[in-house]
Amino acid sequence: MRVLVTGGAGYIGSHTLVELLGQAHDVLVLDNLENSSPVVIDRVNALTNGNLEFVEGDIRDDAALDTVMDSFRPDAVIHFAGLKAVGDSMEQPLSYYDTNVRGTIGVLRAMDKVGCTRIIFSSSATVYGEPVYLPYDEAHPTNPTSVYGRTKLVSEHIISDWANASGGTGILLRYFNPVGAHASATLGEHPDGVPNNLMPFIAQVAVGKRKALSIFGDDYETPDGTGQRDYIHVVDLARAHVAAVNFAQGAKGAKTFNIGTGQPYSVREMVAAFETACGKDIPVVVAPRRAGDIAAMQADASLAKAEMGWAAEHDLNDMAASTWAWQSANPNGYED
Ligand code: NAD
Ligand code: UDP
Numbered sequence: 001m002r003v004l005v006t007g008g009a010g011y012i013g014s015h016t017l018v019e020l021l022g023q024a025h026d027v028l029v030l031d032n033l034e035n036s037s038p039v040v041i042d043r044v045n046a047l048t049n050g051n052l053e054f055v056e057g058d059i060r061d062d063a064a065l066d067t068v069m070d071s072f073r074p075d076a077v078i079h080f081a082g083l084k085a086v087g088d089s090m091e092q093p094l095s096y097y098d099t100n101v102r103g104t105i106g107v108l109r110a111m112d113k114v115g116c117t118r119i120i121f122s123s124s125a126t127v128y129g130e131p132v133y134l135p136y137d138e139a140h141p142t143n144p145t146s147v148y149g150r151t152k153l154v155s156e157h158i159i160s161d162w163a164n165a166s167g168g169t170g171i172l173l174r175y176f177n178p179v180g181a182h183a184s185a186t187l188g189e190h191p192d193g194v195p196n197n198l199m200p201f202i203a204q205v206a207v208g209k210r211k212a213l214s215i216f217g218d219d220y221e222t223p224d225g226t227g228q229r230d231y232i233h234v235v236d237l238a239r240a241h242v243a244a245v246n247f248a249q250g251a252k253g254a255k256t257f258n259i260g261t262g263q264p265y266s267v268r269e270m271v272a273a274f275e276t277a278c279g280k281d282i283p284v285v286v287a288p289r290r291a292g293d294i295a296a297m298q299a300d301a302s303l304a305k306a307e308m309g310w311a312a313e314h315d316l317n318d319m320a321a322s323t324w325a326w327q328s329a330n331p332n333g334y335e336d
Contacts, residue, residue, distance in 0.1 A: 004074035007081030009036035015238035021048035028053040037334035059103040065110035076118035089148035117168040118248040135300040160254035174228035176260030180319040181326030188326030190333025199299035203327040217289035228296035230260040233314035243310035260299025263289035277320035
């Protein structure tokens with residue numbers, strides 16, 4: 001298949017490129033590089049057959065989208081491009097709606113013009129909001145508590161409506177907490193500035209860039225009092241996209257899948273796993289709860305297994321060890 005990957009130079013996109021090229025798909029990346037580096041493209045080419053095509057461009061630029069669609073003629077689009085910082089989204093809502101929602105509409109319009117009928121979309125478990133029950137299954141009510149979450153939910157609705165009206169296919173993947181890095185230690189996550197997410201923060205403490213991890217609350221109603229999440233290895237997540245591309249060939253309309261492991265881990269369990277992986281103590285301080293955090297969440301990922309034949313294979317040790325291998329080999333990310 002010919003697969004156009006928006007945002008393919010990013011953290012999840014880059015790992016997905018390796019898996020797609022490994023399955024002999026033809027792949028073109030459209031990315032404006034606002035949160036990624038062109039070095040990623042070289043590294044993906046070094047890990048694969050070297051046939052990756054790259055176009056620097058913005059999904060909000062209709063002319064750029066048309067040019068790419070017209071020349072590449074994709075059979076499917078994987079749409080990763082977007083803004084993802086929950087805190088920023090509350091301060092710059094229009095920017096988030098513009099990139100995440102208007103950008104998605106632009107991608108769908110450009111697909112229509114060349115008769116491309118399949119899209120795989122990066123959604124998030126954050127669309128569920130405060131759990132009514134756990135684990136979340138795909139039928140759980142959606143009630144996102146941030147602008148970011150709302151841009152994802154609105155985009156899901158737009159893709160569903162488009163698929164139903166056009167006879168196209170929209171696969172909506174609700175990711176849980178992606179962590180880890182490629183086994184080569186040449187691809188991984190490198191957030192700009194102070195990491196918001198737990199795993200990159202722990203990795204930066206381990207490599208000596210930060211003094212200590214602040215644990216945001218140890219008085220939750222969880223076994224050790226710290227927040228629990230469903231962490232998923234980024235390579236498993238990447239493979240879910242390959243499964244979705246294949247699944248989309250035989251599907252019509254919109255279909256939603258949780259992409260997680262179903263196994264929650266607490267902050268303290270993540271710290272312990274990382275200490276084992278890196279062989280060092282990770283200093284921690286207990287801090288107040290972070291506003292908006294929920295105590296615990298986990299996926300029921302059985303639908304993805306039943307319908308797409310996909311299930312996570314990497315365990316917590318793989319997540320911690322691959323993160324440490326990447327972080328220690330690339331302390332400054334792609335600038336090394
Ligand atoms: P990322 O920031 O590493 O990758 C996103 C990529 O999109 C970057 O390369 C960036 O340069 C590009 N981009 C941003 N705006 C663009 C635009 N207007 N035009 C073209 N390219 C643009 O993020 P990621 O972690 O790889 O996330 C990928 C997708 O998955 C995002 O849509 C994100 O919201 C979603 N998601 C991420 C997580 C997570 O925890 N990482 C969880 C759930 C969902
Ligand atoms: N967390 C923490 N310290 C940090 C970052 C995160 O204690 O510096 C906790 C956070 O409160 C949550 C868990 O780690 O319980 C995962 O947080 P993350 O931001 O990675 O994911 P999200 O909350 O978006 O699911």
